[in-house]
Amino acid sequence: MEYVVEMLGIRKEFNGFVANDDITLQLQKGEIHALLGENGAGKSTLMNVLFGLYQPEQGEIRVHGKPVKITDPNVANDLGIGMVHQHFMLVDTFTVTENIILGREPKAGGKIDIKQAEREVRELSEKYGLAVDPTAKIADISVGMQQRVEILKTLYRGAEMLIFDEPTAVLTPQEIKELMQIMKTLIKEGKSIILITHKLKEIMEVCDRVTVIRKGKGIGTVNVSETDPDHLASLMVGREVTFKIDKTEANPEGSVLEVNDLFVKDSRGIQAVKGLNLTVHAGEILGICGVDGNGQSELIEAITGLRKVDSGSVMINGKDITNFKPRKITETGVAHIPQDRHKHGLVLDFPIGENMVLQTYYQKPFSKGGVLNYKEIYKKANHLIKEFDVRTPNEYTPARALSGGNQQKAIIGREVDRDPDLLIAAQPTRGLDVGAIEFIHKRLIEQRDHGKAVLLISFELDEIINVSDRIAVIYEGEIVAIVNPKETTEQELGLLMAGSKRKEAGEIHV
Incomplete structure (x- = not known):
């Protein structure tokens, strides 16, 4: 059997913490090989070793059967290994072409030959069906397009083996389908791919084999054709995972959140929310579904005080909080799990313990006369870390060092602990594994059962259908339908999300 890359008995430690413990992974030519594991299992660490960002304490890497020392990413590039990172490494103010050629600029007469570079980028883009405009600015293109630029960056450097680190975590369902097609095209063109993921559906759809790691140890490699999602989930988590969400019928009571005739502009000054009406009751979960970019972000930011409302009103428990400052809004009983946990959920370089009191640090017992009481802060953090199963070496560990799932659990613990009347959960399971998803869904339903309103x-779509009691479909900044999850399908929601109206008279009501 020809292996293009072999990682044999790899061990990687950080200050005595073993992230990878004797792991072996072998990539065959022309296959898509999944690397599956929970958040924090050591997947990204292992791939960062392969890409030369980390040096292993033990083990050997072979490329085409020959032992190699990959001391930095340039060595990896020279060996034909490219990596598409989960958090893109792009310069917003540069064009697509400028980002792709950075560090490998073609020169003519001592100057960068940008026209030649644009031609090369266009040719690569067409060859692999990536449909990227070489002259577009990164700041002006969608997240899905930015990811394609990252893929082109690796191909421009001659990559034969591509590592995709959680590539679908930030994509819409349509973009995910397109990415799967791109991966299949890359394989047809003779490339080999390692796909870091915990999305079992994607593994079943595009992968040939899957290597499972759990808590830093290799569990084994299986053929995708000989397994199923339930088996993979139990290998990954070490126990049976339930995909069925157990919940009783909702008992909604009075309205907690009322949004009336809301108009909000986006950062470019374009109307993103247009006369939107919405009500969320105590004791229910209202799910909002829509294609990314239809006003969801602006709606959440308007409710939480992060964006100015042009007209209309936001009411919490009958009180008008329109254009209140964010702190004032949280004090009226609103909790917010933001869609970008790094930008808006955590101070990444602060210890996780201090992140646990970001909403309450100025209150007693955490502060007195403007002086922080660290003993009380860390006592509280310890309690929440245990209650919400946040896996961290200790409460003093920087938030940045935790896996995505554990960062998310910390945010949820912080927000839920304040006992809010309204919990806004934006993309709460984005980029998380089945174990963490199961945990978060239970917590959302628990809040509902305690009589809280959850948005x-x-x-x-499967999350929206399974967790929600009612589903509101947003399209071009308006709610176009409200449906019962038990009486709808992914297909119908997909059509509504694309702007088609329900045919039955009187079906659309808010």
Whole structure:
């Protein structure tokens, strides 16, 4: 059997913490090989070793059967290994072409030959069906397009083996389908791919084999054709995982959130929310589904005080909070799990313990006369870390060092602990594994069962259908339908999300 890359007995430690413990992964030529594991299992660490960002304490890497030392990413590039990172490494103010050629600029007469570079980028883009405009600015293109630029960056450097790190975590369902097609095209062109993921549906759809790691140890490699999602989930988590969400019928009571005739502009000054009306009751989960870019972000930011409302009103428990400052809004009983946990959920370089009190640090017992009481802060953090199963070496560990799932659990713990009347959960399980997803869904339903109002915004249609009690479909900044999850399908929601109206008279009501 010809292996293009072999990682044999790899061990990687950080200050005594073993992230990878004797892991072996072998990539065959022309296959899509999944690397599956929970958040924090050591997947990204292992791939960062392969890409030369980390040096292993033990083990050997072979490329085409020959032992190699990959001391930095340039060595990896020279060996034909490219990596598409989960958090894109792009310069917003540069064009697509400028980002792709950075560090490998073609020169003519001592100057960068940008026209030649644009031609090369266009040719590569057409060859692999990537449909990217070489002259567009990164700041002006969608997240899905930015990812294609990252893929082109690796291909421009001659990559034969591509590592995709959680590539679908930030994509819409349509973009995910397109990415799967791109991966199949890359394989047809003779490339080999390692796909870091915990999305079982994607593994079943495009992968040939899957290597499972759990808590830093290799569990084994299986053929996708000989397994199923339930088996993979239990290998990954070490126990049976339930995909069925157990919940009783909702008992909605009075309205907690009322949004009336809301108009909000986006950052470019274009109307993103247009006369939107919405009500969320105590004791229910209202799910909002729609294609990314239809006003979801602006709606959440308007409710939470992060964006100015042009006209209309936002009411919490009958009180008008329109254009209140964010702190004032949280104090009226609103909790917010933001869609970008790094930008808006955490101070990444602060210890996780201090992140747990970001909403309450100025209150007693955490502060007195403007002086922080660290003993009380860390006592509280410890309690929440245990209650919400946040896996961290200790409460002093920087938030940046935790896996995505554990960062998310910390945010949820912080927000839920304040006992809010309204919990806004935006993409709460984005980029998380089945174990963490199961945990978060239970917590959302628990809040509902405690009589709280929950507003869930998600691009995952199965999540919206399974967790919500009612579903509101947003299209071009308006709610176009409100449906019962038990009486709808992904297909119908997909059509509504694309702007088609329900045919039955009187079906659309808010």
